[in-house]
Amino acid sequence: MKMSARSYIFGLFLILASLVQPVYAQDLLPSYPQMSAYDHYAAYDKSGDVYLFDGDTNTEKKISTHNSSSGYAGITVLSTGVYWGEWQLGADVYFYDFSTEQTNKLVSLASVGDMEKNNGLGQFRMLSQIFFEYSLLKPGKDSIYSNMKYYNIKSQKVYGQTGFNTATEIYGDKYEVFRLNSNEKFGAGNIYNFSAVSVEANDLLMYGYGNDNSGTKAGEYVQYRSHNLSNGMTLKFNDDSQKNIAYAGFIKPNNQFSYTNFVLGSISTDSGGLIQSYYRLDKKSPYTFELIKTVSNSQLVAYGADSLVWVEKNGGQTWYRTDDKKICTLSKQIPTAVDQRVTTRSYFFWKDYGNGMVVKGQKFVCAGDTTTQSVVTPIQPTAPAPVTKTAPTTSKILIKSKTSPSIYYLGADGKRYIFYNADIYSTWYKNFSSVKTILPKELGGIPLGGNVTYRPGTLVKIQTDPYVYAVDKGAVLRLVLNEKTAASIFGQKWASKIKVIPEFLFTNYRVGDDIRSSDDFNEAEAQANAPDINADKGF
Numbered sequence: 001m002k003m004s005a006r007s008y009i010f011g012l013f014l015i016l017a018s019l020v021q022p023v024y025a026q027d028l029l030p031s032y033p034q035m036s037a038y039d040h041y042a043a044y045d046k047s048g049d050v051y052l053f054d055g056d057t058n059t060e061k062k063i064s065t066h067n068s069s070s071g072y073a074g075i076t077v078l079s080t081g082v083y084w085g086e087w088q089l090g091a092d093v094y095f096y097d098f099s100t101e102q103t104n105k106l107v108s109l110a111s112v113g114d115m116e117k118n119n120g121l122g123q124f125r126m127l128s129q130i131f132f133e134y135s136l137l138k139p140g141k142d143s144i145y146s147n148m149k150y151y152n153i154k155s156q157k158v159y160g161q162t163g164f165n166t167a168t169e170i171y172g173d174k175y176e177v178f179r180l181n182s183n184e185k186f187g188a189g190n191i192y193n194f195s196a197v198s199v200e201a202n203d204l205l206m207y208g209y210g211n212d213n214s215g216t217k218a219g220e221y222v223q224y225r226s227h228n229l230s231n232g233m234t235l236k237f238n239d240d241s242q243k244n245i246a247y248a249g250f251i252k253p254n255n256q257f258s259y260t261n262f263v264l265g266s267i268s269t270d271s272g273g274l275i276q277s278y279y280r281l282d283k284k285s286p287y288t289f290e291l292i293k294t295v296s297n298s299q300l301v302a303y304g305a306d307s308l309v310w311v312e313k314n315g316g317q318t319w320y321r322t323d324d325k326k327i328c329t330l331s332k333q334i335p336t337a338v339d340q341r342v343t344t345r346s347y348f349f350w351k352d353y354g355n356g357m358v359v360k361g362q363k364f365v366c367a368g369d370t371t372t373q374s375v376v377t378p379i380q381p382t383a384p385a386p387v388t389k390t391a392p393t394t395s396k397i398l399i400k401s402k403t404s405p406s407i408y409y410l411g412a413d414g415k416r417y418i419f420y421n422a423d424i425y426s427t428w429y430k431n432f433s434s435v436k437t438i439l440p441k442e443l444g445g446i447p448l449g450g451n452v453t454y455r456p457g458t459l460v461k462i463q464t465d466p467y468v469y470a471v472d473k474g475a476v477l478r479l480v481l482n483e484k485t486a487a488s489i490f491g492q493k494w495a496s497k498i499k500v501i502p503e504f505l506f507t508n509y510r511v512g513d514d515i516r517s518s519d520d521f522n523e524a525e526a527q528a529n530a531p532d533i534n535a536d537k538g539f
Contacts, residue, residue: 034084035351035359037342038077039405042349043084043096045072046357050084052096055347055361056437057402063096065103073134074124079405083132085109085124089139090117093124093132098404101440107153109134115163119146128199130154131229138164147174150196150204152229177227178206180234189213191223201502202229276300278308280322292320301336304343307364309334319364321345323422328366335362345422346432398435401443407435408443412539415449423499427455428533451508452533456526459490459498462506468498469511470521473530474538476512478521488518 035044040055043063050064050072063082073087082096083106095106109116115136122137122145130153136146149160161172173179175186178194186192191210198205203226212219224237277294295310301317302309308320309330317330323345338350349361399416400407407425408416419425453475454460460477461468468486469477480486486494501509515521530536 033340033351034072034075035340035342035349036075036077036082037344037347037349038079039344040347040361040363041077041082041405042342042347042359042361043075043077043082044351044359045075045084050075050082050094050096051359052082053349053359053361054402055349055363060359063103064094072124073121076124076126076132078126078129080129083126085121085132085134087121089120091121098406099401099440101403107151112151112156113158115146115161116158119164122146123148127196127204131199131204133196147172148196150177155229157229177204178208178225178234180225180236194225199229200500203227204229278303280325301334302341302343302348306345307343307348309343309348309364311336319366321364324426326366331365331367331369332362334364398429398432399438399443399446400435401440402437403440407432408446409452409533410446411449411537412534413449414447416443416446417449417452417533417537419452420502420505424452424454427458427499428452451505453508453536454499454501456530456536457523459486459494460501461498462501470515470523470526471509472512472521472526473536475509475536477509478512479514481514481516485515485517489515489521489523 033045035042037043042053042055044051044053045068048067048069048071049062051060052063053060064084068086068088070086070088073085073091075082075084077083079098081098083093085091085093091109093106093109094103096103109121111117119136119138121134123135124132125134126132127150131150132153133148133150135148138146146164147161149158151158159177161174163172175184175194177196178191179186184190189212191208194206194208196204196206206225206227208223208225210221210223212221225234226237227234276296278292280290280292292308293310299311300309301311306322308322309317312318312329317333318327319330320327334348335350338352341348341350343349347361347363349359352358352360397410398407399410407419409419410416419428454471456471456473458471459468459480460471468480470480470489472478480489483494490497513520
């Protein structure tokens with residue numbers, strides 16, 4: 001049968017079409033390098049793979065199980081391991097476990113919802129072991145991102161925007177987790193944006209930025225809220241919003257258990273260039289900001305949720321640590337001319353692009369400290385393996401695995417007890433100088449005994465309980481009946497000393513007799529009765 005010209009052309013078109021590769025979202029996605037750090041670990045992408053660098057042991061290793069040529073939407077290092085999301089259509093989220101040293105797929109974005117199935121992953125950040133925030137990128141529109149969305153892996157619940165409306169518009173309630181009620185208004189004259197910071201226990205902690213539409217700095221404010229992931233309720237921490245903070249950006253923490261963070265505000269320009277004011281935010285009562293330092297952009301060397309470094313007029317570098325407000329002059333300056341950097345409580349990491357994109361790390365050491373100061377870079381495969389200390393055989397010492405930042409107390413019963421967060425640790429120890437590092441296999445051979453509780457003499461409260469307790473020997477909580485009694489025992493600034501017990505750790509304690517007056521409790525005696533954790537646990 002003779003083929004018509006139209007049929008011939010159509011057939012030729014089909015053949016050519018079959019040879020053309022389809023254009024997917026990842027082909028349009030720019031690939032930005034990612035880097036995150038926690039404690040002495042830094043994770044980053046290189047040539048399509050994810051690597052982990054250990055500043056303490058001076059080693060680097062690849063932890064991704066397959067190469068992602070389009071790059072990554074984000075990498076997060078938490079106390080449990082490294083999390084990352086691919087920057088592509090149908091992206092997957094992976095998890096490298098510090099304890100097992102294994103990498104597994106955590107979730108496939110395509111299974112989350114239709115919006116996730118049909119769009120590329122643009123941004124990703126893990127907020128806890130089961131909760132992450134992310135944004136999506138519309139296929140073919142590499143500049144149209146969704147608002148930040150949130151996903152609870154455990155409950156498989158999605159929060160926030162539900163889809164793209166047109167090529168340039170989006171729809172869905174981006175304030176779903178932040179709004180107090182369905183009638184709350186957002187925008188000019190109200191709260192106009194918010195950031196999720198961390199997940200603690202079952203609460204998503206957030207900060208909103210607003211103004212009174214006056215156009216003045218005095219009209220700017222920051223407000224703190226939490227969203228309970230179980231009952232769906234959003235609560236405002238207090239009625240008094242922080243005023244005079246001209247919000248410009250939020251420094252998000254790497255550590256989900258961090259109780260203090262920075263917020264960046266008060267941006268202005270002058271002859272000296274951009275001026276930035278850094279604040280320490282206390283997330284515990286009374287939820288206040290404290291100005292750390294106002295510096296020009298040229299003075300700033302490094303910043304993060306846990307550390308801040310700036311250059312003084314004399315050329316020296318000052319280091320500020322958030323949790324304990326330690327401030328000092330660094331004994332050895334950290335480099336300033338680097339393209340990508342990240343800080344933790346104890347380390348500064350950066351990428352050296354001039355040397356084959358090698359990651360380097362430098363420990364923060366104050367001038368006059370005896371701690372060894374070093375700059376570390378990855379050991380080459382031919383280098384000898386680092387020497388690791390053998391497992392301890394005596395009690396009353398602190399131990400950790402070289403593959404995990406978690407710290408344990410080795411009790412007289414031969415078991416190890418974990419410090420759940422830095423707050424608990426700081427009530428027993430001032431620094432980490434006595435922590436001994438052992439092999440993962442050796443740590444695994446020591447049975448778990450439970451959790452270390454707050455040191456006796458500490459004021460505490462439960463997240464959802466308004467009452468304040470004093471911790472006594474044996475993890476006994478004693479209710480302080482009134483403010484007058486609290487002030488007579490712990491001083492006029494007793495409220496600033498309160499530590500928070502996550503709800504799921506409440507079972508580690510038991511309730512004892514009430515404290516009605518200063519005759520019922522003595523802080524010094526409580527500490528003396530439990531000079532160490534062995535004594536507190538009755539070993």
